[in-house]
Amino acid sequence: MDAFILQILNGLDKGSAYALIALGLTLIFGTLGVVNFAHGALFMIGAFCSVTLSKLLNLSYEVVDPTKKDFLGRPLVEKHTYIESWFGPETGAAIIDWSVPLAILFSIPIMIGIGFVMERGLIKHFYKRPHADQILVTFGLAIVLQEIVKYFYGANPIPTPAPAAFTGSFDFGTMLGFDPNTVIYPYWRLVYFSFAALIIGAVFAFLQFTTFGMVVRAGMADRETVGLLGINIDKRFTIMFGLAAAVAGLAGVMYAPINSPNYHMGMDFLVLSFVVVVVGGMGSLPGAVAAGFLLGILESFASMNEIKSLIPGIDQIIIYLVAIIILLTRPRGLMGRKGVMED
Amino acid sequence: MGILEVKGVNKRFGGLQALGNVNLSVRENTVHAIIGPNGAGKSTLLNCLVGKLIPDTGSVMFDGNSVLGRQPHEINQMGISRVFQTPEIFGDLTVMENMMIPIFAKRDGAFRMHAVGNMMSEKDIVEAAEKMLVDMNMADKRNMHTASMSRGDKRRLEIGMCLAQEPRLLLLDEPTAGMARADTNNTIDLLKQIKAERDITIAIIEHDMHVVFSLADRITVLAQGTPLVEDDPQNIKGNPKVREAYLGESA
Amino acid sequence: MLGLNKKDATLLLLVAILALCAPFILNPFPEGSALAQFNAGYPDLMQRFVIFGIFAIGFNILFGLTGYLSFGHAAFLGVGSYSAVWMFKLLSMNVIPAIILSMIVSGLFAVVIGFVSLRRSGIYFSILTLAFAQMSFNLAYSVLTPITNGETGLQLTLNDPRILGESATADGSIPVTNLFGLEMRSTFQMDVGAWLFQFNVGYYLCAFIMLLAFYLSLRIFRSPFGMMLRAVKSNQQRMRYTGLNPRPYTLAAFVISGMYAGLAGGLMASMDPLAGAERMQWTASGEVVLMTILGGAGTLIGPVLGAGFIKYFENIFSKINDNVLHGWFSFMPDGLEDFVVGIVHPFIGKGWHLTLGILFMLVVIFLPGGLVEGGQRIARALRKDKSDDKSNAKSNPAE
Numbered sequence: 005m006d007a008f009i010l011q012i013l014n015g016l017d018k019g020s021a022y023a024l025i026a027l028g029l030t031l032i033f034g035t036l037g038v039v040n041f042a043h044g045a046l047f048m049i050g051a052f053c054s055v056t057l058s059k060l061l062n063l064s065y066e067v068v069d070p071t072k073k074d075f076l077g078r079p080l081v082e083k084h085t086y087i088e089s090w091f092g093p094e095t096g097a098a099i100i101d102w103s104v105p106l107a108i109l110f111s112i113p114i115m116i117g118i119g120f121v122m123e124r125g126l127i128k129h130f131y132k133r134p135h136a137d138q139i140l141v142t143f144g145l146a147i148v149l150q151e152i153v154k155y156f157y158g159a160n161p162i163p164t165p166a167p168a169a170f171t172g173s174f175d176f177g178t179m180l181g182f183d184p185n186t187v188i189y190p191y192w193r194l195v196y197f198s199f200a201a202l203i204i205g206a207v208f209a210f211l212q213f214t215t216f217g218m219v220v221r222a223g224m225a226d227r228e229t230v231g232l233l234g235i236n237i238d239k240r241f242t243i244m245f246g247l248a249a250a251v252a253g254l255a256g257v258m259y260a261p262i263n264s265p266n267y268h269m270g271m272d273f274l275v276l277s278f279v280v281v282v283v284g285g286m287g288s289l290p291g292a293v294a295a296g297f298l299l300g301i302l303e304s305f306a307s308m309n310e311i312k313s314l315i316p317g318i319d320q321i322i323i324y325l326v327a328i329i330i331l332l333t334r335p336r337g338l339m340g341r342k343g344v345m346e347d
Numbered sequence: 348m349g350i351l352e353v354k355g356v357n358k359r360f361g362g363l364q365a366l367g368n369v370n371l372s373v374r375e376n377t378v379h380a381i382i383g384p385n386g387a388g389k390s391t392l393l394n395c396l397v398g399k400l401i402p403d404t405g406s407v408m409f410d411g412n413s414v415l416g417r418q419p420h421e422i423n424q425m426g427i428s429r430v431f432q433t434p435e436i437f438g439d440l441t442v443m444e445n446m447m448i449p450i451f452a453k454r455d456g457a458f459r460m461h462a463v464g465n466m467m468s469e470k471d472i473v474e475a476a477e478k479m480l481v482d483m484n485m486a487d488k489r490n491m492h493t494a495s496m497s498r499g500d501k502r503r504l505e506i507g508m509c510l511a512q513e514p515r516l517l518l519l520d521e522p523t524a525g526m527a528r529a530d531t532n533n534t535i536d537l538l539k540q541i542k543a544e545r546d547i548t549i550a551i552i553e554h555d556m557h558v559v560f561s562l563a564d565r566i567t568v569l570a571q572g573t574p575l576v577e578d579d580p581q582n583i584k585g586n587p588k589v590r591e592a593y594l595g596e597s598a
Numbered sequence: 599m600l601g602l603n604k605k606d607a608t609l610l611l612l613v614a615i616l617a618l619c620a621p622f623i624l625n626p627f628p629e630g631s632a633l634a635q636f637n638a639g640y641p642d643l644m645q646r647f648v649i650f651g652i653f654a655i656g657f658n659i660l661f662g663l664t665g666y667l668s669f670g671h672a673a674f675l676g677v678g679s680y681s682a683v684w685m686f687k688l689l690s691m692n693v694i695p696a697i698i699l700s701m702i703v704s705g706l707f708a709v710v711i712g713f714v715s716l717r718r719s720g721i722y723f724s725i726l727t728l729a730f731a732q733m734s735f736n737l738a739y740s741v742l743t744p745i746t747n748g749e750t751g752l753q754l755t756l757n758d759p760r761i762l763g764e765s766a767t768a769d770g771s772i773p774v775t776n777l778f779g780l781e782m783r784s785t786f787q788m789d790v791g792a793w794l795f796q797f798n799v800g801y802y803l804c805a806f807i808m809l810l811a812f813y814l815s816l817r818i819f820r821s822p823f824g825m826m827l828r829a830v831k832s833n834q835q836r837m838r839y840t841g842l843n844p845r846p847y848t849l850a851a852f853v854i855s856g857m858y859a860g861l862a863g864g865l866m867a868s869m870d871p872l873a874g875a876e877r878m879q880w881t882a883s884g885e886v887v888l889m890t891i892l893g894g895a896g897t898l899i900g901p902v903l904g905a906g907f908i909k910y911f912e913n914i915f916s917k918i919n920d921n922v923l924h925g926w927f928s929f930m931p932d933g934l935e936d937f938v939v940g941i942v943h944p945f946i947g948k949g950w951h952l953t954l955g956i957l958f959m960l961v962v963i964f965l966p967g968g969l970v971e972g973g974q975r976i977a978r979a980l981r982k983d984k985s986d987d988k989s990n991a992k993s994n995p996a997e
Contacts, residue, residue, distance in 0.1 A: 324736075423838075461821055462854075
């Protein structure tokens with residue numbers, strides 16, 4: 005039982021990331037009708053917003069302290085970060101420590117900006133082109149974005165720690181009456197899951213309760229009619245794209261402490277997120293979220309030793325296997341609607 | 348006993364009864380028109396005949412064999428060809444290639460691996476296609492890409508492609524929908540000529556009464572998913588039930 | 599000639615001449631000259647040109663004709679490589695059985711994957727093939743280690759139980775791949791003045807097979823089968839209502855193109871007998887998509903051009919470094935020189951993928967027909983210049 009709960013918890017954080025990326029993918033697909041292979045790159049850029057802010061905050065200047073000597077007997081050179089000198093050592097250190105959560109604020113305008121530029125500059129021209137062309141051009145864009153990041157940040161993963169307050173783990177086991185240390189869960193993953201739930205809730209609330217969201221949902225259901233009503237769909241689509249980019253970016257920002265960001269993390273997540281979207285049903289928002297968590301948890305179960313000894317290698321392929329079975333038995337996915345992406 | 352026998356066909360979509368107890372008998376070598384107001388179930392019926400939809404109950408027999416549960420290509424191979432409301436042709440291919448494909452299908456069946464021979468050296472196919480192009484009055488457009496042709500020409504080509512298979516039953520789904528008067532008249536002439544020259548049964552769904560009464564030997568009127576009446580054209584004109592359900596609206 | 603019309607025969611002849619003379623054509627600059635870095639006439643690189651050419655020709659039979667975009671074709675390449683290496687380990691160092699086995703195994707593999715994936719079309723097909731390829735990649739890395747040797751990759755060892763042939767040569771080293779005794783690695787070098795031309799057995803074997811592969815694709819393009827495949831791309835609905843079943847046609851195209859990929863994988867292993875899982879990764883599948891699109895999907899010569907183009911510039915761009923750049927721009931004033939080098943720097947060396955990505959986007963946006971379409975446009979523009987009056991009359995037909 006305790007192992008069971010542990011696996012569910014372990015599946016949640018990856019599932020959150022899948023759900024957030026898939027949400028944006030399916031939002032873009034449902035509203036704009038575009039298959040965006042560069043969406044994983046947006047997730048990656050989000051993670052690098054964390055890295056960038058953390059680097060910016062750690063910018064420092066050198067002061068020579070003639071009263072102290074280093075081990076070679078030369079005057080000691082001390083490094084001070086600008087932040088600490090501006091805000092005082094304690095506040096400054098706290099700001100640096102909290103760089104990842106702060107990167108949320110930092111990343112939102114950046115991600116929305118990137119989303120706008122992408123949509124206006126490129127995606128817009130591909131609405132009427134075949135899906136194969138959309139896949140190809142966004143695939144090219146994904147390569148370009150990841151190579152740019154690689155150029156500036158190098159090929160190695162960059163560790164980006166969570167605030168010190170969130171290091172360590174939460175012991176669920178004692179809370180639920182199991183032995184201590186059987187069900188432990190790192191605090192940051194808990195934060196990540198809550199954060200993801202919050203974002204998902206916000207997106208749904210936005211679509212459900214605002215006029216803007218209503219129009220977007222109507223557009224997802226029947227694009228032509230909404231266009232005929234004289235509503236300026238184009239502008240809303242741009243905003244939707246920015247929003248989807250921001251969601252993917254935020255998913256990346258907060259993911260940075262869980263897995264050190266590297267330039268190809270977007271591609272790795274993209275493939276899985278596409279599988280998630282397909283399993284959930286193209287163009288279905290609840291489907292994307294449900295499938296994201298479902299696959300995340302399934303993956304984590306499949307990596308249990310008991311299961312692995314039963315079916316070797318299952319942890320490596322479980323997601324793909326589920327996707328293949330779903331696609332063949334329920335072509336529209338778990339919650340897909342009729343008429344989306346069918347010939 | 349007709350070549351096409353539809354008996355007791357029902358089809359529901361959720362709560363909507365699209366077809367209710369439809370009986371239809373199409374006699375060989377006649378032109379049978381199926382008319383009716385919008386939403387009468389004409390297209391649903393047609394889709395049940397070609398394997399796109401499967402009726403909930405009832406039977407559809409073509410020449411003594413059931414078509415139900417068969418794939419569209421199997422039904423076609425039985426001898427039923429379909430012309431669509433918007434012309435469905437191979438837009439990326441030339442007129443000649445468009446014409447060759449059904450002839451290949453006629454000769455080689457649903458699939459044949461024919462990967463190394465040159466397609467233009469299949470003499471019998473090329474000849475048959477060229478003859479059909481001449482019959483359709485399209486020989487001069489032989490090497491044209493079909494995407495750039497007018498709607499009337501596309502329709503003509505599509506009918507030619509269907510005829511090239513020498514089907515026993517030709518189904519036409521509003522063949523003149525969205526056409527200008529001149530194109531409509533051309534199509535009527537073409538169909539009259541086909542009727543006169545070939546051994547073929549035609550079932551036609553049509554809105555345009557001018558087309559219906561210039562071609563049909565027999566007419567079935569559908570209303571709200573059920574056949575109202577089946578009779579000869581001159582009797583249909585005078586039938587008060589039909590007048591009320593259909594012609595009355597426009598008269 | 600060979601059952602081809604004059605135009606196709608000319609094309610085949612052209613490709614044959616290019617392939618035969620590649621060691622000359624690709625080495626236009628004398629050794630030791632500043633431009634020698636643009637030479638590409640090394641056996642290793644030339645082999646890659648033609649092997650990836652085969653891969654792309656096969657991919658084009660599927661994508662170019664039927665429009666089904668597979669994102670998992672590298673899986674077949676990988677399977678082909680593994681099969682070939684196993685043949686070297688178990689049977690003989692002769693490349694013929696290895697190549698044959700790699701085609702058979704990848705063909706069987708393609709039957710299974712194609713049978714399942716082709717039940718769906720469009721983006722769903724792309725994702726299914728992607729899922730299958732990723733599954734194969736993950737399995738090759740993990741549970742299939744006994745067959746694939748996991749991360750290390752499958753290699754020959756001194757203990758291979760080779761049935762026809764020896765486990766180790768007399769001097770105690772691993773035997774080399776050969777064609778009935780003719781070693782793949784043996785190279786004839788020809789010095790002509792300052793030039794050095796290399797004629798490699800392996801390259802000529804690959805080139806010969808590439809010609810066969812190209813010839814077969816020519817025949818398929820012109821055959822009734824090829825026309826049916828184009829019909830699949832154009833209008834599946836009409837096809838079904840014309841009594842044709844699209845699925846066996848697409849499956850046949852999928853298997854043929856999978857066998858082409860397997861052949862390429864087998865040849866790769868024949869030139870250098872090792873196989874690793876990274877050959878199956880989806881970025882590798884993406885690469886063959888890039889080659890085909892860049893060259894011109896659906897055209898005959900496009901995929902070969904695309905493969906050559908990408909592999910050539912990958913090699914050249916990767917070699918250029920800042921020193922080379924400074925050499926080129928040394929005529930400029932110092933500040934400007936540094937500036938220009940700084941601008942160009944991200945696109946060369948390790949930045950080659952950035953250049954490739956940008957190039958690829960530009961092609962998809964502006965030149966969907968790829969290099970072939972570009973060539974045609976240029977040719978048309980040139981012709982127009984020559985006979986302006988005539989072409990004006992022609993290009994404005996009465997609508």
